[in-house]
Amino acid sequence: MSQPSYTILQHRAVVTLRGPDVRSFLQGIVSNDVARVSTDRALWSAFLTPQGKFLHEFFLVERPGAGNAGDAGDAGDAGGGETLFWLECEAERRADLLRRLKLYKLRAKVELSDTAEAYAVAALFGPGAAAALALDAEAPGRARDFAGGVAFLDPRLAALGARALLPRDGAESALEAAGFAAARAADYDAVRIGLGVPDGSRDLEVEKALLLESGFDELNGLDWQKGCYMGQELTARTRYRGLVKKRLLPVEIEGPVPAPGTPVLSGEREAGVLRSTADGRALALLRLEHIGEGAPPLTAGGARLTVVKPAWARF
DSSP states (O other): OOOOOOEEEEEEEEEEEEEEEOOOHHEEEEEEOGOOBBBOOOOOEEEEOOOSSEEEEEEEEOOOOOOTTTTTSSSHHHHHHHHEEEEEESTTTTHHHHHHHHHHHHHHHOEEEOOTTTTTEEEEESTTTHHHOOOTTSSTTTTEEEETHHOOOOOOGGGGGGGEEETTTHHHHHHTTTTTTEEEHHHHHHHHHHHHHGGGGGTOOTTOOOOTTTTTTTTOOOOSSOOOOTTTTHHHHHHHHHHHHHHHHEEEESSSSTTOEEEEEEEEEEEEEEEEEEEEEEEEEEEEGGSSTOOOEEEEEEEEEEEEETTTTOO
């Protein structure tokens, strides 16, 4: 049996939120139910504009309130109900995320700190990834302490494997000691893209993308039962009025791989746009009217595209 694989995701980073009001603060502004985040359960969520357009996506997991390398130090008393969350986000856009969160903090007792230098983010994938971490493969989001940090099953889709947020010093050796073999970031991207799962602003256009076009409902990235949050009204209206006209979907590429951002054509008509690519696969945001029997072939640049509808997608 082959080893499960790991890759350090250089384009992802960890920021820290701590204080007695962390949970209630986040609950009012993100798309998922933060009440369900705990030290043994991670969630995937999004932060939207007031008009319901994508700004940031991230993973959330609770950590013990004191003694973490690189956390906010003396930002507050570790007792007395303080909560500490790690938020795994896009590395290059973390300053924008922290700035936007601070705008909404107001009087909330929350400290936000950039801990990207202290922690590495790893994607863990392939057969046996959950078993190597002693995690139940049938429990999406299940988390446990691991190698001075935390490991959790990807809450979006079991086939994606797991994530690990670890102290940078010794992250690779800890993963290899647990039975993981080093792999290229492109190897993980090929798995992710083949499953139709977006990765931040590589696939979701900032201030334009809608969650329901991007699979957040089926991929456990939003909660319809929680109370109001930023952008909730438009997201709900899109669902209940059946206004989803486009979807982010995996495509197989025949021919030279076009660059992200290349328009996708259906015959002579523009049908969408290509997003991230890896190993002859891509994600493409496509108008649904151009998919299915009788539609002209899809092309991008000099390549022909074949849509592969993910098993999890409902449309």
